[in-house]
Amino acid sequence: MSNLYHTYPWDCLLSIKDNDPVFIESEPLLRSLSYQEFFTSQFCSSRNLILDCGVGASPDLNKPMDHVSKDPHWGVWYLRMIRDIMPRVVVVPDSLGCSSVTRSNFYLYEYIIKAMWTPRPPELMYVIQAATWKEARSEIDFACTYRGITWVGFPRLVHYWGDTQDADELAEIRIKFVSSVITKLKDSEKKIHLLGMNNTRELYWAGNNDISCDTRLASLAGFHGFDVRDTRPPNLKIDLAESFTKNQVEAILKNIQILNHIYKE
Numbered sequence: 001m002s003n004l005y006h007t008y009p010w011d012c013l014l015s016i017k018d019n020d021p022v023f024i025e026s027e028p029l030l031r032s033l034s035y036q037e038f039f040t041s042q043f044c045s046s047r048n049l050i051l052d053c054g055v056g057a058s059p060d061l062n063k064p065m066d067h068v069s070k071d072p073h074w075g076v077w078y079l080r081m082i083r084d085i086m087p088r089v090v091v092v093p094d095s096l097g098c099s100s101v102t103r104s105n106f107y108l109y110e111y112i113i114k115a116m117w118t119p120r121p122p123e124l125m126y127v128i129q130a131a132t133w134k135e136a137r138s139e140i141d142f143a144c145t146y147r148g149i150t151w152v153g154f155p156r157l158v159h160y161w162g163d164t165q166d167a168d169e170l171a172e173i174r175i176k177f178v179s180s181v182i183t184k185l186k187d188s189e190k191k192i193h194l195l196g197m198n199n200t201r202e203l204y205w206a207g208n209n210d211i212s213c214d215t216r217l218a219s220l221a222g223f224h225g226f227d228v229r230d231t232r233p234p235n236l237k238i239d240l241a242e243s244f245t246k247n248q249v250e251a252i253l254k255n256i257q258i259l260n261h262i263y264k265e
Contacts, residue, residue: 002191004203004263005050005214006256011244012219013038015253020046023214025240026054029081032241040084049087050125050214052195053078055094055155079112087122089151091195094127097159099139102129110148125151125193129158133177136160140181144188151212152185154178156196167232171198175205182209199231200262207263216240218259222252228259 005023008016010032016022022044029036038044075093082090092109095101106126113121126149130136143152154174161173174194185192194213197203206213216238221228223238244252 002207002210002212003048004197004207004260005212006218006259007214007216007240009219009223009238009240009244009249009252010035010038010242011249012252014043016044016046018045019048021048021212022046022050023216024049024051024085024087025216026052026078026081028239028241030077035241036081047086047088049085050089050091050193051082051085051087051122052091052214053093055096055127079109079116082113082122083116089125090122091125091127091153094129094155097129097131099130099135102127103139103142106149123150123191124148125153127153127155127195129155131159133160136177137181140184143190144184149190151191151193153193153195156194156198165234167198167234168201171202174198175202178211182211200229200259203259203263204265207265213263215259218255219252221255222248222250225251228255229262 003021005021007023007025024039029039039049078093090109090113092106094105106124110124113124126143126146128136128139128143130139140152143149154177156170156174160177161170164170164173178192178194182192192211194202194206194211197206197213197215197217203213203215217228217232219240220232220236220238223244224233224236226233
């Protein structure tokens with residue numbers, strides 16, 4: 001089943017209903033014990049959760065890895081979050097632009113996660129990292145044949161999209177690439193996910209092609225005060241673990257409804 005997964009700021013967490021699709025970013029979990037405890041407690045009624053490792057989530061497109069923790073024990077912490085949150089889907093840590101490291105990481109995490117959970121471990125998402133379209137297509141071939149991969153994720157920002165930082169251009173490039181491999185992936189019974197929706201054109205396309213995606217656009221628009229239907233402005237920052245005003249919370253929840261409607265049109 002395809003879904004639109006939203007990120008939720010701290011002040012919007014209690015609005016999450018049973019089985020709402022929720023995208024959990026690792027960075028606010030790492031910084032805020034309160035934010036973390038919501039998802040590890042009985043207050044989080046939804047189990048339709050994707051837990052993201054955070055690679056490429058930086059709002060600064062010039063420094064997409066700038067936010068990633070340098071803690072050498074980060075991998076142990078992430079595995080603990082998987083255990084405590086029990087998400088439906090885990091984004092296995094990828095390496096920006098490097099398919100070989102991404103694949104090695106997947107083998108390692110798959111082994112550990114299967115050892116930690118029996119008989120029903122979470123579903124694993126393999127992120128397509130590469131330097132070129134040709135290499136990315138090779139990664140698609142691997143994902144289609146490897147049984148341990150349930151989900152295939154396409155990043156918002158990656159080397160094989162080129163040098164553009166324009167959200168509309170990124171959306172069109174990703175649509176073009178995913179369109180060229182969608183039949184192969186679906187024939188291999190892989191679930192397709194767009195990591196970080198760029199604009200509502202991409203959102204509408206994903207919904208009409210039975211593709212899942214996630215977005216923090218509702219929160220960004222509500223916090224910064226722009227129309228959620230407009231193109232995502234560049235380099236906007238938001239701290240999901242901080243408090244928001246009542247007006248911002250109302251705007252965010254309204255934006256979620258607007259985006260859900262566009263996705264399901």
